[in-house]
Amino acid sequence: MIEAFQNLFSPPRHMILLVVAAWLGLSLAERRTERYGISKEDINNITFYGLIAFVIGGRISYILQNLSAFTKSPLGIISINPDLFDPFGAIVVMFIVIFAYGQRKQLELWNILDALTLFFAVIAIGLGLSHLAAGTAFGLPTELPWGIDLWNATRHPTQIYDTLASSLILVLLWLFKPSPRSGVTFLIFASLTALSQLILQAFQANYTLLFGEFRQEQILAWLALLVCFIFLESRLKPIKNQTTSE
Amino acid sequence: MNRTQRIILYILVLIAGASWIVLSSETGETTAVAAAPQAGFPAPDFTLKTAEGETYTLSELKGQAVLVNVWATWCPPCKAEMPAIEKMYNEYKDQGFIVLAVNSTFQDNPLEIAPFIEDYGLTFPILLDETSDISRAYQVRSLPSSYFINRQGIITEVVIGGPMSEALLRTRIEEALK
Numbered sequence: 083m084i085e086a087f088q089n090l091f092s093p094p095r096h097m098i099l100l101v102v103a104a105w106l107g108l109s110l111a112e113r114r115t116e117r118y119g120i121s122k123e124d125i126n127n128i129t130f131y132g133l134i135a136f137v138i139g140g141r142i143s144y145i146l147q148n149l150s151a152f153t154k155s156p157l158g159i160i161s162i163n164p165d166l167f168d169p170f171g172a173i174v175v176m177f178i179v180i181f182a183y184g185q186r187k188q189l190e191l192w193n194i195l196d197a198l199t200l201f202f203a204v205i206a207i208g209l210g211l212s213h214l215a216a217g218t219a220f221g222l223p224t225e226l227p228w229g230i231d232l233w234n235a236t237r238h239p240t241q242i243y244d245t246l247a248s249s250l251i252l253v254l255l256w257l258f259k260p261s262p263r264s265g266v267t268f269l270i271f272a273s274l275t276a277l278s279q280l281i282l283q284a285f286q287a288n289y290t291l292l293f294g295e296f297r298q299e300q301i302l303a304w305l306a307l308l309v310c311f312i313f314l315e316s317r318l319k320p321i322k323n324q325t326t327s328e
Numbered sequence: 329m330n331r332t333q334r335i336i337l338y339i340l341v342l343i344a345g346a347s348w349i350v351l352s353s354e355t356g357e358t359t360a361v362a363a364a365p366q367a368g369f370p371a372p373d374f375t376l377k378t379a380e381g382e383t384y385t386l387s388e389l390k391g392q393a394v395l396v397n398v399w400a401t402w403c404p405p406c407k408a409e410m411p412a413i414e415k416m417y418n419e420y421k422d423q424g425f426i427v428l429a430v431n432s433t434f435q436d437n438p439l440e441i442a443p444f445i446e447d448y449g450l451t452f453p454i455l456l457d458e459t460s461d462i463s464r465a466y467q468v469r470s471l472p473s474s475y476f477i478n479r480q481g482i483i484t485e486v487v488i489g490g491p492m493s494e495a496l497l498r499t500r501i502e503e504a505l506k
Binding site for chain 1: 331334335338341342345346348349350351352353362363364365366368369469470485487488489492493494495496498499502
């Protein structure tokens, strides 16, 4: 079954899974956006501008990191190669554009993030499936019965672990009663995602060691979890003269 | 849940997380050993001949950065990227870069290969995969498929589909040459 899935969505077709996830995620987010004080029109605009910023930002960031290659081949700037892309730069630019849109429309950033949480949660599922189709983000060799044959070894199906964890987070978010405090929905999603990565990165075959023995990815997930908890507590802190239904 | 209970929960989760990092720090392999067509693995070895009968063995090219490009004459993106590959080959060959263009001969018309090479003025070795062994070893599902291999014989990047632009080739070749 996994082999059939991988044949159907083998690269570069695995990108289709991300596009479908983005569409489904937006449809889900649209259904709940008004709970967070964001209109359907605004959430559509935010997603539209955010995705454009993601694509352009990822390319610009990649160009800046490989300036000499693009100086010699300037036409590469507008090349259709999806590999000329820096995902971290893309995320940063996307958040800047979302923030700028919110400022212009006088929308609070925390409300925007809350409204987009279901979108992010579905994208995380799409990302896991896309890794499964491409055979990337693969796991360590294992003798466990649920191991999958990949790259000449039976390995932990880390892509399936990620997809299941993301699906569970989506279900929890769907069942979660929205908090009257803005930002809490998003911070719960971010905390659960950081926690799942902290656990699951232990089974990944590709990792960078920090201090000679610790996985950098796990340490980053732990730090993200800490930051999420700090923000979460600050969002939940009682505000003087404010009545809430907590 | 009140504030004290939440803070206790945060601390417990963070301690459990830190413990998990320590527990999982000593497990697993640090490098992939078996050859596989994936970034980070040693490139699967092969020996193939050109139409002129010259033999190339991938493992004998250790010390050079290699681009293994699997292609066919009927494949439009393969055609589109050939001029860029030829240009980059000429630009970087003096630094120890070589292109092994593996024609999927088993699914191509052998009579069209020579005119193709002439039309595009290709000077790098064109190898013939008549038995599909290389396509199977490299798990080729789409054409073109390109594998950038560093001087140690480790795959640094896999690019499925095309055409690859000059800028993409340049960044991947420079990475493989490091």
